[in-house]
Amino acid sequence: MDIERFLKRIGITSLPDSPHSRLREIHRAMTQSVPFENLAILEGREIDLAPTALFVKVVEQGRGGYCFELNALLAEVCESLGYKVERLLGRVWSSGAPSPPLTHMALRVMVDHQYYLCDAGFGGGTLRDPLPWNFYAAVNQTPDSYRLEETDNQEVMLSRFTGSRWKNLYSVLPCPVQPQDFIPANHYTSTHPDSFFTQAPVAALTTAEGRITLRGRLFRRVEGTDECERELATFEDFINVLHVDFGLTGLNGALLERRLSGLFGKE
Numbered sequence: 163m164d165i166e167r168f169l170k171r172i173g174i175t176s177l178p179d180s181p182h183s184r185l186r187e188i189h190r191a192m193t194q195s196v197p198f199e200n201l202a203i204l205e206g207r208e209i210d211l212a213p214t215a216l217f218v219k220v221v222e223q224g225r226g227g228y229c230f231e232l233n234a235l236l237a238e239v240c241e242s243l244g245y246k247v248e249r250l251l252g253r254v255w256s257s258g259a260p261s262p263p264l265t266h267m268a269l270r271v272m273v274d275h276q277y278y279l280c281d282a283g284f285g286g287g288t289l290r291d292p293l294p295w296n297f298y299a300a301v302n303q304t305p306d307s308y309r310l311e312e313t314d315n316q317e318v319m320l321s322r323f324t325g326s327r328w329k330n331l332y333s334v335l336p337c338p339v340q341p342q343d344f345i346p347a348n349h350y351t352s353t354h355p356d357s358f359f360t361q362a363p364v365a366a367l368t369t370a371e372g373r374i375t376l377r378g379r380l381f382r383r384v385e386g387t388d389e390c391e392r393e394l395a396t397f398e399d400f401i402n403v404l405h406v407d408f409g410l411t412g413l414n415g416a417l418l419e420r421r422l423s424g425l426f427g428k429e
Contacts, residue, residue: 163213163242164221168235171221172196182273185245186291189280190368192236197226197408198285199365204421205414209352211344213238224411228359229283230348233267234341236282246272248338251347253317255330256287265351266332267344268320270295279310279320279334285366286375287322287331305372305386363400363422365408374407379425381407397426 169177172191177184202209202225209231210216216235219225226232237247252266269280271292278292290303293310300309300323307323317333351357358364365376372384381403382391394400397419404410419426 163217163238165239165242167221168217168239171224181245184243185240185271185273185278185280188239189236189282189292190290192232192282193288193290193368194370195367195409196220196232196282197365197367197410198228198232198283198288199226199363199408199410200228200359201225201363201365201404201410201413201418202227203352203359204363205417206421209348211341211348224409225413226365226408226410227283228285228351229267229281230344230351232283233269233281234344236280237269240269240271240280249341249344250334250336251339251343252332252334254332255319256332263347263350264335265347265357266334267347268332268334270338284331285364286373288366288368288373290368293320305384362425365404365410367408376403376408383407397422400426 172195174187174191178187211230211234216231220227220235237249240247248270250268250270251264252268253262253264254266255262271278271280277295279289279295280292281289289308293301293308295310297310297312300307309321311319311321313319313333316336318336319333320331321328322331351359354360362378363376367374369385371386374383379394379400380391381394394403401413401415404413
């Protein structure tokens with residue numbers, strides 16, 4: 163792992179000495195500079211989880227990715243810096259499915275004898291900072307609050323406070339797994355026609371005061387208490403948002419335009 167090139171990709175010139183501060187800075191910078199996105203899936207590309215492939219895609223090509231890619235890369239970075247990292251399989255509950263499958267990846271990282279939940283790949287609900295692995299205590303990550311709870315089936319649920327209530331985001335199995343254990347879930351999530359990620363373009367990025375998201379043609383920006391959204395009328399608007407707002411480079415515009423012709427009325 164070329165740590166210096168990765169740090170340059172996420173805008174970090176030097177790291178603090180404290181292991182906790184170092185992890186926090188990497189996590190926050192990654193969620194603010196490497197978009198959660200599924201555009202490679204819509205381009206028909208295979209999602210390769212090999213460390214070298216992830217480095218090429220994210221660092222050299224300036225792309226983003228989804229949970230299996232971004233958290234696998236974050237795990238490699240953390241291990242290269244000497245952290246103990248555990249990879250966890252999870253179920254996404256925010257979709258509303260009554261019994262969702264194991265289609266999410268998150269990390270548990272130890273710092274100074276304390277575990278933290280780390281996740282740079284959960285779209286519009288992504289943690290800004292590592293979350294202490296403590297149960298039932300709300301933790302503020304302005305403008306959001308999160309908490310972890312044990313479930314009846316011994317999983318660990320991450321929830322986010324939205325407006326006036328707590329909303330379940332995903333649960334993880336507390337027993338760590340190996341990198342190869344994500345291969346089946348990655349294949350299903352990136353290829354199955356019923357998968358959320360094969361149906362429409364999505365992208366998300368945290369900002370200093372909020373986050374930006376894209377779902378289909380709807381672009382939304384939240385900054386503190388201010389919210390605005392607009393529908394992207396043309397494919398040119400769509401590509402411009404990906405370039406300017408999400409900072410994505412290396413996109414195959416011609417291929418995406420063909421793949422998304424129905425979205426912009428060009429069938």
